[in-house]
Amino acid sequence: xxxIMLFFLIFVCVMLQISFVFxxxxxxxxxxxxxxxxxxxxxxxxxxxxxxxxxxETVMQDGNRYLKKLLQFxxxxxxxESNSVLGGLVATRIDFEKWKKAGDDMLxxxxxxxxxxxxxxxxxxxxxxxxxxxxGKRFKGKKNKSKVMIRKFASAxxxxxxxxxxxxxxxxxxxxxxxxxxxxxxxxxxxxxIHQVTADKNIAISPSWSYDNKWIAFTSYxxxxxxxxxxxxxxxxxxxxxxxxxxxxxxxxxxxxxxxGVFNLRKDPDxxxxxxxxxxxxxxxxxFGIDVSPSFSRDGSRMAFxxxxxxxxxxxxxxxxxxxxxxxxxxxxxxxxxxxxxxxRWISYAGMTKDDGINIYLIRPDGTSRKQLTVNSGDxxxxxxxxxxxxxxxxxxRNGKKKIFVMTxxxxxQRLLIRDLTGNQSEPAWSH
Amino acid sequence: xxxxxxxxxxILCENRFSYFMILSILFHALVLFFIFFNxxxxxxxxxxxxxxxxxxxxTHSEKKNTSVKQLENIKKTDxxxxxKKAVDLSGKKEKVKIKKPKTAFKKRKRLKTFHVTRKKxxxxxxxxxADIKNIISKYKKEIEKTKIKQADVISKEILEYKNEIHxxxxxKSVFSNLAEGAKLDEKINKYRFQxxxxxxxxxxLPTGISSSENGIEASIIFKVMSDGKIKDIWFDKKSGNxxxxxxxxxxxxxxDPVSPYPKxxxxxxxxxxxxxxxKGLD
Numbered sequence: 001x002x003x004i005m006l007f008f009l010i011f012v013c014v015m016l017q018i019s020f021v022f023x024x025x026x027x028x029x030x031x032x033x034x035x036x037x038x039x040x041x042x043x044x045x046x047x048x049x050x051x052x053x054x055x056x057e058t059v060m061q062d063g064n065r066y067l068k069k070l071l072q073f074x075x076x077x078x079x080x081e082s083n084s085v086l087g088g089l090v091a092t093r094i095d096f097e098k099w100k101k102a103g104d105d106m107l108x109x110x111x112x113x114x115x116x117x118x119x120x121x122x123x124x125x126x127x128x129x130x131x132x133x134x135x136g137k138r139f140k141g142k143k144n145k146s147k148v149m150i151r152k153f154a155s156a157x158x159x160x161x162x163x164x165x166x167x168x169x170x171x172x173x174x175x176x177x178x179x180x181x182x183x184x185x186x187x188x189x190x191x192x193x194i195h196q197v198t199a200d201k202n203i204a205i206s207p208s209w210s211y212d213n214k215w216i217a218f219t220s221y222x223x224x225x226x227x228x229x230x231x232x233x234x235x236x237x238x239x240x241x242x243x244x245x246x247x248x249x250x251x252x253x254x255x256x257x258x259x260x261g262v263f264n265l266r267k268d269p270d271x272x273x274x275x276x277x278x279x280x281x282x283x284x285x286x287x288f289g290i291d292v293s294p295s296f297s298r299d300g301s302r303m304a305f306x307x308x309x310x311x312x313x314x315x316x317x318x319x320x321x322x323x324x325x326x327x328x329x330x331x332x333x334x335x336x337x338x339x340x341x342x343x344x345r346w347i348s349y350a351g352m353t354k355d356d357g358i359n360i361y362l363i364r365p366d367g368t369s370r371k372q373l374t375v376n377s378g379d380x381x382x383x384x385x386x387x388x389x390x391x392x393x394x395x396x397x398r399n400g401k402k403k404i405f406v407m408t409x410x411x412x413x414q415r416l417l418i419r420d421l422t423g424n425q426s427e428p429a430w431s432h
Numbered sequence: 433x434x435x436x437x438x439x440x441x442x443i444l445c446e447n448r449f450s451y452f453m454i455l456s457i458l459f460h461a462l463v464l465f466f467i468f469f470n471x472x473x474x475x476x477x478x479x480x481x482x483x484x485x486x487x488x489x490x491t492h493s494e495k496k497n498t499s500v501k502q503l504e505n506i507k508k509t510d511x512x513x514x515x516k517k518a519v520d521l522s523g524k525k526e527k528v529k530i531k532k533p534k535t536a537f538k539k540r541k542r543l544k545t546f547h548v549t550r551k552k553x554x555x556x557x558x559x560x561x562a563d564i565k566n567i568i569s570k571y572k573k574e575i576e577k578t579k580i581k582q583a584d585v586i587s588k589e590i591l592e593y594k595n596e597i598h599x600x601x602x603x604k605s606v607f608s609n610l611a612e613g614a615k616l617d618e619k620i621n622k623y624r625f626q627x628x629x630x631x632x633x634x635x636x637l638p639t640g641i642s643s644s645e646n647g648i649e650a651s652i653i654f655k656v657m658s659d660g661k662i663k664d665i666w667f668d669k670k671s672g673n674x675x676x677x678x679x680x681x682x683x684x685x686x687x688d689p690v691s692p693y694p695k696x697x698x699x700x701x702x703x704x705x706x707x708x709x710x711k712g713l714d
Contacts, residue, residue, distance in 0.1 A: 006465060006466075009461070009462070010462065028653055028703050028704070029624075029705060030668075030705040030707035031625060031628040031705065031706055031707065032628075032707050032709060033628055033631060033632045033635060033683075033706045033708050033709070034632065034635075034709060035632075035635045035636065035637035035710050036633050036634070036635055036636075037634075037635065037636035037637070038636075038637065038638060038639050039636065040636050040679075075638065075639070076638040076640055100686060103634075105636050105686070127678075127682065129682045129685045129686045130682070130685065161675055162638075162640070162675055164640075390640045408639055408640060409640070410640075412639050
């Protein structure tokens with residue numbers, strides 16, 4: 001018996017040793033590596049003129065600057081300012097080692113052809129390390145349309161690398177008191193190309209884009225009480241929804257030609273689904289306390305809104321299908337302006353704390369992973385996601401007056417978006 | 433390198449230490465078990481010997497001219513007393529002879545004959561003497577035999593011990609080898625961390641990607657040759673995010689060639705595993 005025991009013990013010991021030896025040799029211990037560079041280093045050397053160099057000089061210089069500006073705006077890229085020059089447009093004529101040594105990950109080569117007024121541009125994005133072509137595009141148009149071509153190429157880059165679509169074609173609505181009263185304005189994604197939408201010199205607030213980007217809705221006081229105005233941007237026609245003495249915070253419902261708005265039809269304001277003709281289709285949220293500021297997930301299955309049912313204004317999420325309601329914010333006594341990310345994975349909102357004013361927060365729709373995006377920089381309100389979900393526009397009083405800023409969805413790269421307008425700007429709404 | 437990697441280093445060292453601990457514990461357990469196992473036999477043998485030893489103690493006491501009474505005190509078995517009586521009868525000279533403990537002890541078996549001799553002693557005094565002498569010589573031989581046997585056993589035991597010592601010596605050499613290996617391993621480990629840092633410096637990942645997905649990660653394994661050239665890069669685990677995986681691969685390829693080996697390291701190649709996580713942002 002003892003011998004058996006001994007044998008067993010020896011056997012176990014031997015097996016253990018063998019396993020140790022194997023464990024030592026075969027399993028590799030993985031070392032954690034964290035990203036050191038938080039933007040992709042890209043080089044955009046001067047464009048190459050294939051013909052008519054003299055007439056192309058300004059187009060190429062402006063184009064280079066514009067392409068850099070576009071890609072920089074995304075917060076995904078940083079640029080190598082070295083003055084390396086391309087040997088050619090195609091991979092076989094480019095000495096990639098030069099760019100690799102400079103620390104670049106990617107390289108963009110642009111060639112321009114001009115014949116008369118017709119401009120042709122060839123764009124190529126290379127992976128410097130693999131020496132591969134990642135994106136290649138060729139556009140042809142009038143000479144003054146070079147910016148459109150560059151924008152299309154930038155979009156192609158974003159969609160090819162990150163599946164991010166639509167940022168460079170998107171626009172923003174916002175409210176400004178630039179002209180006296182509060183009016184609705186429109187601008188490009190980068191804050192340029194500002195147009196005035198309403199010119200009532202009264203109060204027009206809470207703009208919202210329809211999901212086809214053709215219609216807008218907003219609240220206006222121009223008829224002496226808050227009413228919801230619906231307007232086509234192209235056609236110039238529209239609707240007015242007026243139910244009782246309160247018609248505010250319109251929000252388009254995904255996939256439907258109707259809006260969710262706040263109406264005071266009973267004791268206190270509740271959220272209803274209303275057709276553009278003013279027909280009440282459904283009560284979306286109501287009960288004790290005020291319910292305002294509806295915001296829908298892109299698939300329309302869930303609605304975030306602000307409710308005072310718990311005593312203080314907090315953000316709740318309603319599942320449209322089963323009508324279940326869940327409160328997601330518990331910190332702070334004042335949380336408003338929820339906005340869904342296009343992916344439906346995040347909600348940004350404005351929250352007020354005693355010490356630090358109003359700030360932008362990011363939270364999961366289940367109430368977890370709360371992150372504060374703005375810190376100690378005045379009051380920051382009205383967050384809204386860009387259509388690709390990578391950026392958040394918001395209004396901030398950090399420089400005194402309320403201005404519209406933009407940052408990445410995780411709070412990096414906070415910068416002024418609309419520079420060319422005096423007065424206060426607020427309530428940005430990004431097209432879909 | 434950030435603190436997490438340093439922590440990992442420590443953990444690696446601790447792991448190594450614990451492996452050694454476990455190994456040494458196992459070896460000790462093994463050796464102890466051997467000793468214990470053999471010790472049991474020895475104990476049994478010693479116990480047998482003790483019987484003889486007791487006897488020899490008696491002889492010692494004789495040499496010190498201890499009285500029969502004292503002997504009585506030492507051994508109070510009936511049989512023994514009977515033997516003493518017989519000795520008393522046989523006279524002082526015989527006493528000394530009989531009192532040789534070995535015989536006294538061994539006579540137990542032949543008590544009956546002594547009973548007979550006791551009765552016969554007055555008649556024939558020489559007979560018991562001769563008997564006793566014979567018996568004594570017999571037992572002397574036996575004792576010698578047993579002594580030889582004992583010596584054999586002892587020598588065997590010594591041999592076994594020697595063997596064990598040899599074994600333990602061998603194990604010691606294994607340990608020392610391991611220790612040397614550990615030093616080398618440490619160097620290689622340091623080298624691994626150095627390479628990890630070189631790759632990390634080249635890893636560009638936009639926050640838009642790193643923060644968009646929770647728990648996004650990828651693992652890569654590659655071989656580093658002595659001159660620092662990277663070979664055989666393969667994914668142990670992909671993140672599923674195309675750009676993330678591309679960026680990871682790009683970081684490794686961009687770092688090629690990495691620093692060459694430290695001086696003493698003479699491996700054919702060093703496999704390195706890197707675990708890419710954008711945790712630094714949370």
